[in-house]
Structures are given as C-alpha cells and as structure tokens.
Amino acid sequence: MTDTLLALSTDHIRIAPLHADDACALAAITDESVTSQVHFLPTPFTENDARALIARSGGGDVFHAVRGGSDGELNGVIGVHRRAAREYEIGYWFAAHARGRGLATEAVRAVVDALAASRPGCAIVAECHPENTRSRALLRRVGFVSTGLVGRRPGRMLLAWRAAPLDRIDVC
Template identity: 85%
Template sequence: MTDTLLALSTENCRIAPLTADDARALAAITDETVTSQIHFLPTPFTESDARALIAGSGGGDVFHAVRDVRGADLNGVIGVHRRVGQDYEVGYWFAARARGRGIATEAVRAVVEALAASRPGCAIVAECRPDNVRSRALLRRVGFVSTGLAGRRPGRMLLMWRAAPLDRIDVC
C-alpha cells in the first residue's frame, strides 16, 4: 500500500481519496463548526479552498472521502498524514447531517485498521482538544489512548492507537 488508501468499504461507508469532482461537496460540509477546530482550514472554506486542499493531497498528506454505501453524498473526510519515520496521524471532519450516527467511528476505525495492517509496527496518532468531548469519545471507541503529552498544535493532546483497548480485563 502506498501512502494512499486506495479504497475501503465497510457496512455503511465507502472510503476513497478525494478527487477534484469532490470540491463543491467538500466546501459544503466544511462549515464553521469544522474550520473553528482545524487550524489549517480557512473560514469561510470556499470551493476554491477545497480544490487547493484536494490538489495538494497525495504523498504524505492524503484526504479521503467518506460516502454512504448507498449514495454519492460526501459525509466526511479522513486525513492520513505521514509524520517522522513510520508514524502516521489521522484527522477527520464530518458533515453536520452525518454526526451522531456512528458513521465517523466506523469510517475512522476502518482507516486506522487498514493503515495498521499495511504498515506493521507503525505508530498511529491523533491530536484532539481536551474540550472536544465527542471527538475524544470517538477516538477512544476506535482504540486511541492518551499519551499524556501535548500535541504539536497548541491546545491539543496527543493520543496513540492501540490494537486492543488497554482497559479490557480478560482475567478476574
């Protein structure tokens, strides 16, 4: 697997790299609730901004479209960002209409598991604001745990993915 996740399917999602044809839909789902949380996205996020983000996707920063298996609507975006060595960072945003339905958890889990399977031994991290309760909960459901370290971006904490949750007790 290259730095691009070619295509993934889950029970409810189709995941593949964004293309130029996605620019209008990407701009439509990237409102102020998203841009206020993601430092590299301008407010307002225009179709021109979307085209630039998509054009720059590839190599070490790949942005993936998350669509419903039954339709072409863009529900969200998952970024996979190569860091130093074998480390990768994942980040995401989802349309307001898609939030709270389990779509993000399902899609992020699929991307993280595919990334881990294709690169044995790699570290997968995410950064999250401590006050972003919903995102922290999503990351925990997927298998991320706090490292206790600050993230690279101001006000963010660093989380690391573990193949199995650390709080599971198999023996009593």
C-alpha cells in the same frame, strides 16, 4: 501516502481519496463548525479552498472522502498524514448532517485498522483538543489513549492508538 489507502468499504460507508470533482461537496460540508476546530482551514471554506486542499493531497498527506455506502453522499473527510518514518497521524471532520450516526467511528476505525494492517508496527496518533469531548470519545472507542504529551497544533493533546481493546478482560 497514496500507497497507504486506496479504497475501503464497511457496512455503511465507502472511503477513497478525494478527487477534484469533490470540491463543491467538500466546501458544502466544511462549515464554521469544522473550520473553527481545524486550524489549517480558512473561514469561510470555499470551493476554491476545497480545490486547493484536494490538489495538495498526496505524498505524505492524503485526504479521503467518506461517502454513504448506498447514496454516495460525501459525509466526511479523513486525513492520513505521515509524520515520521513509522508514524502516521489521523485527522477527520464530518458534515453536520452525518454527526451522531456512528459513521465517523466506523470510518476512523476502518482507516486505522487498514493502516495498521498495511504498516505492521507503525505508530498511529491523533491530536485532539481536551474540550472536544465528542472527538475524544470517538478516538477512545477506536483505541486511542492519551500520551500526556502536547500535540503540534495549538491547544491539542497527543493520543496514540493501541491495537488491543481498552476494555478487554483476560482473567475474571
């Protein structure tokens, strides 16, 4: 999927694929609050685990660094995963210090918009645990809606992205 997203910038962040030299910073932001939610991450998540995750990034699974636009600090990770010929899944985690600042919403929106623009007509999905209210709220702000279907991961529900804003009023 390296052909899908190479680099993006917004007002506050820069997004680009993770590289081997990101391993130490990736391990530092991937604490138990993350590993307890992301089923494929071991606890504790070590620098060696980070190196392995970065090394397997490519093809159908690309993990992107979300960095501060001014300081370059690693704030989070967004994964873009090819599920089927025209379907892509978005997943993410953010450092504790970056949460609650709107960076995740800004980053996920940028990735989804870029993916939709580069792959017209593709389906974009996400999986979220029903009790993860903050993540569900983020996904809703970006334009995801519940499909009512169970996700592939344990305890997750499948959400699908819709291009039109959910709160749009066409007639008053």
